Amino acid sequence: MLALVLSQWLTTSQIRRITGAKVYEDKVIYRGKVARYEYDDVVSYGGKVFPLQKRWKGKKLYVRADQLAPLLIHMGGSWMWDAAAKRFFRGKPNIRFLMGKVGDGYRITITSKSGKYRVSEGEDSIAVVVRGLYGKFWRIVGDGNFVSVVKVIQYRDSTRFVIHLGARANGYTVAERRGTLRINISKLQPKRAERITVVIDPGHGGKDAGAVGNGYREKDINLSVALKVAALLREKGYRVILTRSKDRYVSLYSRARLANRSGAHLFVSIHCNASRDPNASGMETYFLSESRTSQERAVAILENSAIRYDIGFVEPKEPVGAILGDLLQNLLLEQSYRLAMSIHGTALEMALAKDRGVKQAGFYVLKWVMMPSVLVELGFITNRREAKKLANGKYQDRLAKAIALGIEKYIRKQQGGK
Template sequence: MTSSSRALLFLLACICWVPVTAGAGERPARIVIDPGHGGVKEGAKGPGALREKEVALQIAHRLRSRLEAAGGEVYLTRERDALVSLTERVEMTNDHGADLFISIHANSMPTPRMRARTEGVETYFLSASASGEAALAVADRENSEAPMSRAARGDSTLALILDDLVRTEAHADSSRLAYAIHPRLVARTRAADRGVQQAPFFVLSGVECPAVLVEVGYISHPEEGLKLGRADYQEKLAEAISEGVLAFLKDTRRRDAARPAQVAGSQTP
């Protein structure tokens, strides 16, 4: 290998590592990946024996490998086919002091006609009100494993919790993270673009960092469901999500570095 080739490889490696590795005295970005469902909670069903819980876990492992290769400190809320409650997932994320949270799911439709025609990727961030009825239906399905149903919890209580979240920078950054990931998902997979959405997901509501939920496709669709079970397609999904994460982290670090340092006692009460 020539010296110019070695220099080029070194430069490329540095570019890949900048977003998630830290500067002097700083730790790497800490990322929690949440494979949806698990154990007796199988999630949505796909062609043959394909289940959402398996697809989500496989993609999560692939995503972790990519983010770790880029220097990230990555945790999974479940490493295997095990039942982990939504509350435990939230607590685990906060206990790790995560900088980012990404929940992986696969979507589905209830009727044969809708299953045959509905496909595509969606990326969600938290909101007290959903983007529409379809987004609310997705949230209700994913929230079915929550300690209480949406009806039992009460919309007013949820709104009270989320009103406080709306004022936090983590919530604003959740939107930025969703918009960093989603177009890359569409470009890599060429899946139907069902947009960035917002909805009241329980698993996102208690996380103390930027958080998104990615519906990687409709496992109930006869063609897209088969794709979701393929290793090569899962790699495309993992690659797209990791690229979005790295772009988000790079932009966030650039933003934070540009902020003026606060001097103790300079703020007025």
């Protein structure tokens, strides 16, 4: 509840007094129009979805005012939220923002009557400050390939767009003409590394702890096992890239982008599972596809939860098959399945854990990589006995050995060996 002391959180009575909007547990009423909550923190209106967080503190319901303002604009109002002053003000949108695919690339177009833009570059992002008002969205979701998300920060007389590049984005150019700014993003064409390159991805990290159970944090176990896997593979002469080598947060898109840029041959993401059932146990290995069962969907939701740190509460809409061409997608699915079977089978041969099978699910971190990729669930951190094993250094050594050996077996078979 600490977040509620921040001034962008207002009570429903404050919001009604200032804007006239009535916010309830299940809906928002404004100017005779109704927007309804589809999920806990998402409302829908006019065929669009808007993140709108709400929290109870005592008997008072608080709402994120900065998220409410764009919804009110779509409902016919003129209220905007000044991120600097932390207050509502009246304004009319006069900035046009468009983005979409153009040929093999992607284009973002920003048009403002003022014609005044300031562009700066960040880590995997482009920031554009425009003189004028936008106010229509708090976040704009991209295609995932070229743009992951655009964060919109509204001020009283200017708007800041922070464009986070997607997993397949390469370089970009910026051009301004007659009051319109165009950002053209080119497609990444990865080069294969001469040596076999494996990306090991310790799931979660930093502000994203992952699953927590029995006094253990998933992010810590993931990292410990991943470092051991990397060391074993390097001893065998493989080039290994870790998406993180310490306790820090790395977005799902940045992980995929790192793998694509490196020209890696394989991508292995390491995680721990969790369940409401404290007796659930065992190891399972996933490759990318649409989830087929409710249990597979539940695991995907758990591991995809880190996306909230990247794009708020709005989900990219591309189906799995739309990410890559069908032939390439099918080839990668087949190879990913073989990689999953090799790792999982090796772990079973070593009698490490109960067999929960090789499964399919739509994990974001696998969706954006252009190489065979799998996600290994080492065991259940919510099972007291299994959590204790997962945190044990000697057991982690055995897990790492199974994963590294499974990867090596897969590579040998792909190269025509046994």
